[in-house]
Amino acid sequence: MNIGDVAALAGLPPKTIRYYEEIGLIRPVRSANGYRVFRDSDLHKLAFLGRARTLGFSIEDCRTLLALYEDDHRASAQVKAVAEEHLSQIEEKIAQLRTMEETLRTLVTACHGDDRPDCPILNDLAGPGPCEDPSTA
């Protein structure tokens, strides 16, 4: 199999596959003409990587997971630890984004969005934002 074929089957661009080889995630052999030759095991790994990447695992996590996948003596606890760590980072990221989302939605709603310059969004950005009213106390 040439790179175009595995690319189509694995759902990854050829460029990405070459990159994965470059960083040592896969090791396709070469035919006499210099073309990469992908075996079933390579295709399998690429599919694994593609799936892991869609779940948001970093390349380094992918490397670890692939190694565990190929290790018959792995403990599932090792895999679970990687996944749990990743999951908690995703949760954190979602929380951050939700905070942004909420603030932005409030601001967007408050902005009338016409041809006048007055704008609550810019007012917020210009700050001082959440500060005590100097007239208080």
Next chain:
Amino acid sequence: MNIGDVAALAGLPPKTIRYYEEIGLIRPVRSANGYRVFRDSDLHKLAFLGRARTLGFSIEDCRTLLALYEDDHRASAQVKAVAEEHLSQIEEKIAQLRTMEETLRTLVTACHGDDRPDCPILNDLAGPGPCEDPSTA
């Protein structure tokens, strides 16, 4: 004001401030010794940028927003358009992350996480994943 002072006031690292100058977001003047000198207007812009960045706006969006902020003849609709676009990208990102989160949580829950090699997480990654049961029909 030197860079360290504005950095402390604006809550941005000096490196970041230099970078913002490099890409033309701010233009502090220079004193005779070559040090950057920040005026109140520079500090103000940096605070604006810091706030916009915490809301997740890209640097290019920040550039646009800053220009609108400084334009007395802006239409709030322009600002709102930028914010709405950004908001929808955030929503999209959240949706993606939630999909990942859900899948990962399911897998993590299914994995007993002991010293045995059997692991639903790796099974999922190895695919074929969601495919029809060949025994069906």
Next chain:
DNA sequence: TCTTGAGCTTCCAGTTGCTGGAAGCCTTAT
């Protein structure tokens, strides 16, 4: 057989938004 087009190769550069570090000047305090 020749040609054309597609597919493959490598290498280099760019993306986003900083961040770290090195080498060296400036300032301030002791």
Next chain:
DNA sequence: ATAAGGCTTCCAGCAACTGGAAGCTCAAGA
């Protein structure tokens, strides 16, 4: 005088690709 700390520039690197150029190879059609 000297040492510490702040400032300067420049270069490199992070993640994970992606685009493009230059050039080789292969398969099919006239």
